[in-house]
Amino acid sequence: MALVKAGVVVLDCAEPEKLAVFYKELLDAEQTHESANRVEIRGADGIRLGFRRDVNATPPSWPRPENALQAHLDFVVEDLDEAERKIVGLGGRPLETKDASGPYEERGYADPAGHSFTLRLVPSTAPKQG
Template structure:
């Protein structure tokens, strides 16, 4: 039996309900467990992310060098352009885009609360 059965990333933010809505729409998720005091989003495939209220939360300044990147999320997507339209339509902001295409293309964004994340193309599975 595995000692750890699940992991949940928890992001601090000033307005967890609003940020949960952003990620619920981005991930096609559903509201999750709130018994811990966090606002959670979960998907049927087991992906879970939660948000904790922090009244003094400030956005990260990444990718600016004066504030190092402590952590960020990476989402693998089938269609980079469609994913970008969804992110921006939900209130996310582009922070870094790269011109080259191919399996190493990635685009950086911040969510409405300023947390950094990256979109990368999902690589096709062999078979």
Template sequence: MPLVTAGVVVLDCAEPERLAEFYKELLAAEETHTTANRIEIESPAGTRLAFRRDVNATPPSWPRPENSLQVHLELEADDLDEAERRIVSLGGRPTETSAPGSHEERGYADPSGHSFVLRRTPPLEPKRG
């Protein structure tokens, strides 16, 4: 048994209720714990996120260099176009789109400005041929 295990990724934001709702809808997650200043959620896949109230929170400016990327989430989807429509409908916004290497990736910001990347779900089988 490891000495330390991963717990929960915590995003600071001015409005944890709003940000928790964004990720609950995007990940089909459920609230697991709520206090006045923190909301925790867990997705059916076991992803655990928390949103902590910080009235002075300043979102990172990534991909711009000032206040650059501090932490970001990587999410996966089979259909990037459909996932992007869902992200935008929930209040997220695209930051940049790129297709490096073998996995297509797209950058976004959540409604509070936190960066995350949406990657095409890697195939289970190696390419043949």
């Protein structure tokens, strides 16, 4: 029998209820837990996210000038433009990148509390042409 039953990625934020709504709408998720300082959701594909109240939380800076890596979330989507419209409509924002020209297979965003996440296109299963 496994000692650990499940894992949850938890984001610290000043207002967990509001941040949970952002991700709940983005991931078409259901709320599974709420207490005074924590909200948890589960997406249709099983992803579990938690949001913990930290009244002193400050948004992470990304990308950092020294280009240090930070933890962030990655989500796979079929349509980057459609997903971006939804993210912006929910209060998220695109993040600047060093080279923002041309089409990309992935794009970076920040949620309303400033946590970074990336959208990646579902890899094509069609055979290469030519």
